[in-house]
Each structure stands twice: as structure tokens, then as C-alpha cells.
Amino acid sequence: MSKPDYMKFLSSKMNFVEPSPIREMVSKIAKKSKETAVVSFAAGDPDPDVIPRKLYAELARKIFEDERRSVIYSPTEGLPELREEIAGFMRKYEQVEADPDTIIVTGGGSQAIDLIGKLMLEPGDIVIVENPSYVNTILDWRQYGIKLIGVPMDEHGLKTDVLEETIRRLRSEGKFAKLIYTIPTGQNPSGLTMSMDRRRHLMELASKYDLLIVEDGAYNYLVYEQLNVKPLKSMDEENRVIFVGSFSKVLGTGLRVGWLNLPGELVNLFKAVKGPSDMCPPVPSQFIVLEVLRAGLFEEIRSNAVKSYKEKRDIMLNAIAKHLTGLKHTKPVAGMFIFLWLPNHLDGWRIAEEALEKYSVATIPGAPFFTDGSGKNTLRLNFSMAPLDQIEKGVEKLSKLIK
Amino acid sequence: MSKPDYMKFLSSKMNFVEPSPIREMVSKIAKKSKETAVVSFAAGDPDPDVIPRKLYAELARKIFEDERRSVIYSPTEGLPELREEIAGFMRKYEQVEADPDTIIVTGGGSQAIDLIGKLMLEPGDIVIVENPSYVNTILDWRQYGIKLIGVPMDEHGLKTDVLEETIRRLRSEGKFAKLIYTIPTGQNPSGLTMSMDRRRHLMELASKYDLLIVEDGAYNYLVYEQLNVKPLKSMDEENRVIFVGSFSKVLGTGLRVGWLNLPGELVNLFKAVKGPSDMCPPVPSQFIVLEVLRAGLFEEIRSNAVKSYKEKRDIMLNAIAKHLTGLKHTKPVAGMFIFLWLPNHLDGWRIAEEALEKYSVATIPGAPFFTDGSGKNTLRLNFSMAPLDQIEKGVEKLSKLIK
Structure with a gap:
């Protein structure tokens, strides 16, 4: 009787698999939360009390009672x-005339991003992302063996001039970038939003250098100021943009409903990859989203969320100005996050761990979001989750550690 | 202005991506169903009227109202x-003492199977499956570039003597099989169940030849006769079995809740692969399953399903005996399918297409389930979905075509 040597049965892919450092921190937070009340600036979740759970209760009741299809498979691309x-939503919110046949419903934006990796990326491929960028996209695509190149941002978002230099340098080395991944609005983790000039420049570069862009619109519906920007997909005359949409940040991350809006040429390939790997997105969740959209309730839910998170954002920004005077941070006009630079000699991991241990304040270190090992002195602060009256106290406690 | 050449942006994986022939047939059936009433022997779904949708309506109402966690992310491995x-369920239904830490909740069995492929399989790998086997596992794992070897079955299930010969032959060629994939109970598509002797032999071979087994237990809870068999996982003294569980066939395929019961050594790797690719399984669905299990309602739901499908199975078997006298077919003691061999000169695809067109009877050709291009004269008949009073008529119509 002997145990197998499991290593022998794994693929070389496991060389690219890293456990998520964020998940590790999330586990520590969960553990701490069992012992005491924790003020959370950590998660990327909406406030469960802003989500209209009573409405969902009523919708779900009707859906299960009336709809036989609620408990069986839907098509892999989602309910027609x-x-x-x-x-219709793409028309209204993204200024995109989307053919329903180019829409594939996915298990949140995450599955959409993974499907892109699955079909398009392989070892050695180069992908360009904003630096810092969304840690789960980084971890997921790295599992396909790719090399990530990070391009820096400033207050106008992705520095497209540096992007152009990067692409030229790659060309001169005989290489090309498979994809440019961007979260142009309310970026995770930085909270930055790309200006209209930069968006135009990015689309020009895509045409000039024959690029494909993945536009992650996860935060497009949480916008707190009048923005004069358009979605990249709405400017996409050459069909170079794969749009990743998500209802998660407004309707709830737990539902797991997002979508892909694809160039027509790619639809059947994506369906073929997706079909056997998941059969279909969760069907009760699909029906809840369908009923919300049909009844025209999305806008009301969205504007409630925006009102709540805007207030929380302002409280957090004021608390930072008051208690963390002089520290560099972003001032998000969209999304869920403020990004904070600690004094250079401080380590974000240690501050995050000590804040949790000593003060029961949960934050996420910024380092895992960077592609190049930089950002060790950064923290990502979420402002959507914590109760209104705890935000200033939480920031104040953080400041005690930092000073 | 020019469109990109999308081919340039795809990975070599697309060489392994095949559109599912089943999905194509399912689309045709969906189209036909819009025109006229179709008797469906096609889908692998439970009967939506056997699923306790009123109970789910009540549970969902309570869950959304009372449970703040219902709308936000759960851990990637599922709600604790x-x-x-x-x-506990593994103890009761699978005679397995499972540590909760070795359980990962997945988006149905399908995601479990895809995760296995993702972490373990790569181009050139050899995987052994029953011939015929589940078409979505075949299509999904082929996307990882593997070579499938099919081992035939008889009325006692997988022919383990042929399996041993196959493994020896591979060894003599310096090759080995990464995984043995089996659906031992109520197999899809054949409806066959592996005998206890064969199960014991399979476990002996696993030990003798250092094999890993993937046991797909999707149909384990739809058993219509007293069976004297044990799950492979319950005999797994050397930790060589990855168990894929699913609530789909009893609680509803639309929920998308299944699980992996893994050797402890593999748990963290699976979590690391899963985390960024899906964040978590659908949370409202997880809570519905949780409440069903907690309230001890699974057994009642299961026994109602078994009672209904057993009756339907008997009606279909009787109809086949009466109208398709002399044709070879399986007599399932578990699962949802009867497998039918047409006269040799008939093509399953043509019969399935004509049955749909002429008689509005939907079936699935058996050929896509075979690993070696054989089985062209076979059909898979589902007996769980069609209303009781339409089964005989449907079989009678089929018989008109076949004769």
C-alpha cells in the first residue's frame, strides 16, 4: 500500500500557478472576524445592505415558482x-450597438477573463497591463505561462506614450503583445480613470500597431462625478476590443453574472471553449438579472449604490486628508478603491497585518497588483463595504500605525 | 481602417477546440420546439417538475432576506x-470519511472536471476513458491537447482486463496514462453500472500500476434497484481517487453546484488554480443547497426523483421491447439514459435528425461519445425529462423511422 507521487500526474502548468496573496490576507481577515468586529477596507465587494435583497427575495420566489427553466441548463452562452x-444594456450604458449574438453570458467577469486566457494565451506570450493591475487577472493569465509587461499610469490613467514606446521596443526585438488589458474606469486597484485623450490615443495605437484590447468594465456603473469619457468599445471601429462586462459591483458579486461582448469572428470559438468547461452560467442568477433588467430596475439600484459609495468615498478622502496628511493617494471618480502610498520605508504587508492584528482594520497590500515587484509601500483601501460611521475611525487607527 | 487578423491572437490551443456536436443538435431541438411540441429524449436534465421549485422559492426568499453573505463572494472553495x-454527505451517500478541507465546491461537476484538466493535463498526455464516455469530458479534456484511449464496457461496466492490457501496452511503449476517468454508476451515455468485482479489480490495478482515477459520481443518487456496489472513493486506501460530485441530477442542473473530494496533497493547488478563474461558485445556489442539506430534505427530493424516473425508465424499456423488438439496448439500474444500437446500416445522426424533423422526437446520436469513431449506429435516449404519457408514443414514432 503506497501513496502516489502526485507530482508525476500534474502538468507543467503548475509551474505557473501561484497561490493568491490576497486570498491569504482574506483568510486572515475571516479568522480575525470570528474573534472580533473588523472594519473592512479589504474586499472588492459591494455593501450587502445596498444590494436590494428584498427585491431579489421576491424575484427569486416568482422565478422558481413560475419558470421551469430556472432549475435546468441554459445554453452555454446564456438565456437568449x-x-x-x-x-440593450450595452446600447444604454456603453454606447455600443451590440448584436445579441456577440454576447456570451459568463460566471462573472472572472470567467470571461479566464476564457480569454484559455483560448488566446500560451507560454511565452506577452500581455501588457496597467501597472498596477487587477491581481486576479494577473494570477489567472500567468497560469497560461505568459509574460506580463506593466505600463505605468498617472492621474489621467494609462500612460499611452509609454505604451507606444513599449510596443516599439517589442517590435524591434521581433516580439508582439497578444493583448492590452485595461480597466479604464475606476481601475482596480488604483481607482484611476483614463482620460478621453488617452482613450483616443489608445485606440489610435491599436489601429496603428495592430493590437487587440481587453476592456474590463467592472466599475463602469459606479461613477461619482460627471465624466467626459467614452467606453473604448464604443470607439471600436476596427473591432479590436473585447469587452468584459459585469453586474457584480452593482447587483452583487455572489450572483456570478457577467458577459463578454466579442468581435463576431470569435463568438463560436469562445462558445466551443466554454461549453464543456461549465455547461452554462448559474441559471437562477441569470433569471434574477434578467428580471431586474426587464423591469427597468437596474438604474435605481445603481443610483442608490452610487449615492451610498460616493458618500463613503468622501468620508474616506476627508479622513485621509485629516489623519494621513501628506501621504500620496488617488482621488477616485469611479469604482471602489483608494490607492495609498505609505512613506517609502514602510512595507504594505506589515502595515496591513499589524492593522488587522492590533486595530482590527482590514486592508489589502498593494504589492501583489504590481507586475514588476514595485509598490511595496502601497495599500488598497475599499470604501464600499465598511459602514458609514466606521470609516473615519478605521482610517484614524491606520494612521496611528503609519506615524 | 482595417480589421485585425484574429488568428494571430489565438493560442495553439484552438487546434484542439471542437464545437460540441451535441450542442448543435440541442440548438436544432430548441428551434424545433419553438415551432411545435417536441418529445425530448435528448437532454441530460432532470424533470423540472420533479425538482421542488416551491421549496426553492421559499428557501431563496429567506436566504436573500436574512443572509447578507448571499450576494457577495464566498471563498473560492465554497461556503465553509x-x-x-x-x-457529512460523503459519509452518508458515499461511505467516505471526508475531511471538509478536502472538499472544494465547484460550478457543477463540469467545472470540477475542467479544473482537473487545467491543472493536470497537457498536450501529449494520455487519458483512459470508458468507450463510450461523457461527451463534455471528452471535448473539455481534448482542449488540453490530450490523447484519449477508450476501453470497452460490457453489462458489468468497464472491462478491466482490457484496461490492464492497455496499461501494459502503454508501459511497453514507455508511456503512461495520466488519468483513468470513469462514471461507474449509471454511466453517461451508456446507462451501465460497474459491478463490484470490476470495481475491486480497477482499484487493484490502480495500486499495481500506480494510476490516478477520476470517479465521476454524477448519477450516484439516481439508483433504481438494490445495488451491491461501493463507490471507488470508499475503497481508496492509497488516495488514488479524485471524486467529482454533483447535486445537478437531483437538485437541478441550473443551480451549478458540484464538488471535488481531493487527495489532501492536491487541495491547495486546486484552490490556487480555481481562485482567479472564477472567484467562487454562485452564492445563492450554494445557500439553497446548504439549506436543503441542513434541513435533511435531500433524501426526500432524491427518493421522489428516483420514483418518478424509475417509472419512466420502465415505460421506456417496455416501449422499446414492444416497438423496437430485437434491437440491442442497455437496461440501466441507475442514471438517466438508455443506450440503443440501431441496425448496423443505420446512421444515428440521420435518425436523430429525421426523428426531430418528421416526428418531433428529440434524441442524441451516440457517435460523439465514442473515442474511436465507432458507434455510428447508436442513439442515447434520456428517460427523465419527457412527460410520462409521451414516452411510449415517442418510442413508437422512433420505431417507424428505424423499420
């Missing part, structure tokens, strides 16, 4: 009516 | 309480 509604 | 319940 939901894809129609999402096409 | 649900993993506890599944461990």
Missing part, C-alpha cells in the same frame, strides 16, 4: 432573453 | 458550512 437585454 | 455538509 438575457443576451437580448444585455445588448 | 456547505463544505462541512458535503463532508
Whole structure:
């Protein structure tokens, strides 16, 4: 009787698999939360009390009672009516005339991003992302063996001039970038939003250098100021943008409903990859989103969320100005996050761990979001989750550690 | 202005991506169903009227109202309480003492199977499956570039003597099989169940030849006769079995809740692969399953399903005996399918297409389930979905075509 040597049965892919440092921190937070009340600036979740759970309770009751299809498989690309509604949604919220046949419903934006990796990326491929960028996209695509190149941002978002230099340098080395991944609005983790000039420049570069862009619109519906920007997909005359949409940040991350709006040429390939790997997105969740969209309730839910998170953002920004005077941080006009630079000699990991241990304040270190090992002195602060009256106290406690 | 050449942006993986022929047939059926009433022997779904949708309506109402966690992310491995319940479920239904830490909740069995592929399989790998086997596992794992070897079955299930010959032959060629994939109970598509002797032999071979086994237990809870068999996982003294569990066939395929019961050594790797690719399984669905298990309602739901499908199975078997006299077919003691061999000169695809067109009877050709291009004269008949009073008529119509 002997145990197998499991290593022998794994693929070389496991060389690219890293456990998520964020998940590790999230586990520590969960553990701490069992012992005491924790003020959370950590998660990327909406406030469960802003989500209209009573409405969902009523919708779910009706859906299960009336809809036989709620408990069996839907098509892998999602319920046909939901894809129609999402096409209409793309018109209204993204200024994109989307054919429903180019919409594939996914298990949140995450599955959409993974499907892109699955079909398009392989060892040695180069992908360009904002530096810092969303840690789960970084970890997921790294599992496909790719090399990430990070391009810096400033207050106008991605520095497209540096992007152009990077692409030219790659060309001169005989290489090319498979994809440019960007979260142009309310970026995770930085909270930055790309200006309209930069967006135009990015689209020009895509055409000039024959690039494909993945536009992650996860935060597009949490916007707190009048923005004069358009989605990249709405400027996409050459069909170079794969749009990743998500209802998670407004309707709830737990539902797991997002979508892909694809160039028509890629639809059947994506369906073929997706079909056997998941059968279909969760069907009760699909019906809840469908009913919300059909009843025209999304806008009300969205504006409630925006009102709540805007207030929380302002409280957090004021608390930072008051208690962390002089520290560099972003001032987000969209999204869920403020990004904070600690004094250079401080380590974000240690501050995050000590804040949790000593003061029961949960934050996420910024370092895992960077592609190049930099950002050791950064923290990501979420402002959507914590109760209104705890935000200033939380920031004040953080400041005690930092000073 | 020019469109990109998308081919340039795809990975070599696309060489392994095949559109599912089943999905194509399912689309045709969906189209036909819009025109006229179709008797469906096609889908692998439970009967939506056997699923306790009123109970789910009530549970969902309470969950959304009372449970703040219902709308935000759960851990990627699933809700801790649900993993506890599944461990208890493994004890009760699978005779396995499972540590909750070795349970990962997945988006149905399909995601479990895809995760296995993602972490373990790469181009050139050899995987052994029953011939015929589940078409979505075949298509999904082929996307990882593997070579499938099919081992035939008889009325006692997988022919383990042929399996041993196959493994020896591979060894003599300096090759080995990464995984042995089996659906030992109520196999899809054949409806066959592996005998206890064969199960013991399979476990002996696993030990003798250092094999890993993936046991797909999707149909384990739809058993219509007294069976004297044990799950492979319950005999797994050397930790060589990865168990893929699913609530889909009893609680509903639309929920998308399944699980992996893994050797402890593999748990963290699976979590690391899963985390960034899906964040978590659908949370409202997880809570519904949790409440069903906690309230001890699974057994009642299961026995109602078994009672209904057993009756339907008997009606279909009788109809086949009466109208398709002399044709070879399986007599399932578990699962959802009867497998039918047409006269040699008939093509399953053509019969399935004509049955749909002429008689509005939907079936699935058996050929895509075979690993070696054989089985062209076979059909898979589902008996769980069609209403009781339409089964005989459907079989009678089929018989008109076949004769």
C-alpha cells in the first residue's frame, strides 16, 4: 500500500500557478472576524445592505415558482432573453450597438477573463497591463505561462506614450503583445480613470500597431462625478476590443453574472471553449438579472449604490486628508478603491497585518497588483463595504500605525 | 481602417477546440420546439417538475432576506458550512470519511472536471476513458491537447482486463496514462453500472500500476434497484481517487453546484488554480443547497426523483421491447439514459435528425461519445425529462423511422 507521487500526474502548468496573496490576507481577515468586529477596507465587494435583497427575495420566489427553466441548463452562452437585454444594456450604458449574438453570458467577469486566457494565451506570450493591475487577472493569465509587461499610469490613467514606446521596443526585438488589458474606469486597484485623450490615443495605437484590447468594465456603473469619457468599445471601429462586462459591483458579486461582448469572428470559438468547461452560467442568477433588467430596475439600484459609495468615498478622502496628511493617494471618480502610498520605508504587508492584528482594520497590500515587484509601500483601501460611521475611525487607527 | 487578423491572437490551443456536436443538435431541438411540441429524449436534465421549485422559492426568499453573505463572494472553495455538509454527505451517500478541507465546491461537476484538466493535463498526455464516455469530458479534456484511449464496457461496466492490457501496452511503449476517468454508476451515455468485482479489480490495478482515477459520481443518487456496489472513493486506501460530485441530477442542473473530494496533497493547488478563474461558485445556489442539506430534505427530493424516473425508465424499456423488438439496448439500474444500437446500416445522426424533423422526437446520436469513431449506429435516449404519457408514443414514432 503506497501513496502516489502526485507530482508525476500534474502538468507543467503548475509551474505557473501561484497561490493568491490576497486570498491569504482574506483568510486572515475571516479568522480575525470570528474573534472580533473588523472594519473592512479589504474586499472588492459591494455593501450587502445596498444590494436590494428584498427585491431579489421576491424575484427569486416568482422565478422558481413560475419558470421551469430556472432549475435546468441554459445554453452555454446564456438565456437568449438575457443576451437580448444585455445588448440593450450595452446600447444604454456603453454606447455600443451590440448584436445579441456577440454576447456570451459568463460566471462573472472572472470567467470571461479566464476564457480569454484559455483560448488566446500560451507560454511565452506577452500581455501588457496597467501597472498596477487587477491581481486576479494577473494570477489567472500567468497560469497560461505568459509574460506580463506593466505600463505605468498617472492621474489621467494609462500612460499611452509609454505604451507606444513599449510596443516599439517589442517590435524591434521581433516580439508582439497578444493583448492590452485595461480597466479604464475606476481601475482596480488604483481607482484611476483614463482620460478621453488617452482613450483616443489608445485606440489610435491599436489601429496603428495592430493590437487587440481587453476592456474590463467592472466599475463602469459606479461613477461619482460627471465624466467626459467614452467606453473604448464604443470607439471600436476596427473591432479590436473585447469587452468584459459585469453586474457584480452593482447587483452583487455572489450572483456570478457577467458577459463578454466579442468581435463576431470569435463568438463560436469562445462558445466551443466554454461549453464543456461549465455547461452554462448559474441559471437562477441569470433569471434574477434578467428580471431586474426587464423591469427597468437596474438604474435605481445603481443610483442608490452610487449615492451610498460616493458618500463613503468622501468620508474616506476627508479622513485621509485629516489623519494621513501628506501621504500620496488617488482621488477616485469611479469604482471602489483608494490607492495609498505609505512613506517609502514602510512595507504594505506589515502595515496591513499589524492593522488587522492590533486595530482590527482590514486592508489589502498593494504589492501583489504590481507586475514588476514595485509598490511595496502601497495599500488598497475599499470604501464600499465598511459602514458609514466606521470609516473615519478605521482610517484614524491606520494612521496611528503609519506615524 | 482595417480589421485585425484574429488568428494571430489565438493560442495553439484552438487546434484542439471542437464545437460540441451535441450542442448543435440541442440548438436544432430548441428551434424545433419553438415551432411545435417536441418529445425530448435528448437532454441530460432532470424533470423540472420533479425538482421542488416551491421549496426553492421559499428557501431563496429567506436566504436573500436574512443572509447578507448571499450576494457577495464566498471563498473560492465554497461556503465553509456547505463544505462541512458535503463532508457529512460523503459519509452518508458515499461511505467516505471526508475531511471538509478536502472538499472544494465547484460550478457543477463540469467545472470540477475542467479544473482537473487545467491543472493536470497537457498536450501529449494520455487519458483512459470508458468507450463510450461523457461527451463534455471528452471535448473539455481534448482542449488540453490530450490523447484519449477508450476501453470497452460490457453489462458489468468497464472491462478491466482490457484496461490492464492497455496499461501494459502503454508501459511497453514507455508511456503512461495520466488519468483513468470513469462514471461507474449509471454511466453517461451508456446507462451501465460497474459491478463490484470490476470495481475491486480497477482499484487493484490502480495500486499495481500506480494510476490516478477520476470517479465521476454524477448519477450516484439516481439508483433504481438494490445495488451491491461501493463507490471507488470508499475503497481508496492509497488516495488514488479524485471524486467529482454533483447535486445537478437531483437538485437541478441550473443551480451549478458540484464538488471535488481531493487527495489532501492536491487541495491547495486546486484552490490556487480555481481562485482567479472564477472567484467562487454562485452564492445563492450554494445557500439553497446548504439549506436543503441542513434541513435533511435531500433524501426526500432524491427518493421522489428516483420514483418518478424509475417509472419512466420502465415505460421506456417496455416501449422499446414492444416497438423496437430485437434491437440491442442497455437496461440501466441507475442514471438517466438508455443506450440503443440501431441496425448496423443505420446512421444515428440521420435518425436523430429525421426523428426531430418528421416526428418531433428529440434524441442524441451516440457517435460523439465514442473515442474511436465507432458507434455510428447508436442513439442515447434520456428517460427523465419527457412527460410520462409521451414516452411510449415517442418510442413508437422512433420505431417507424428505424423499420
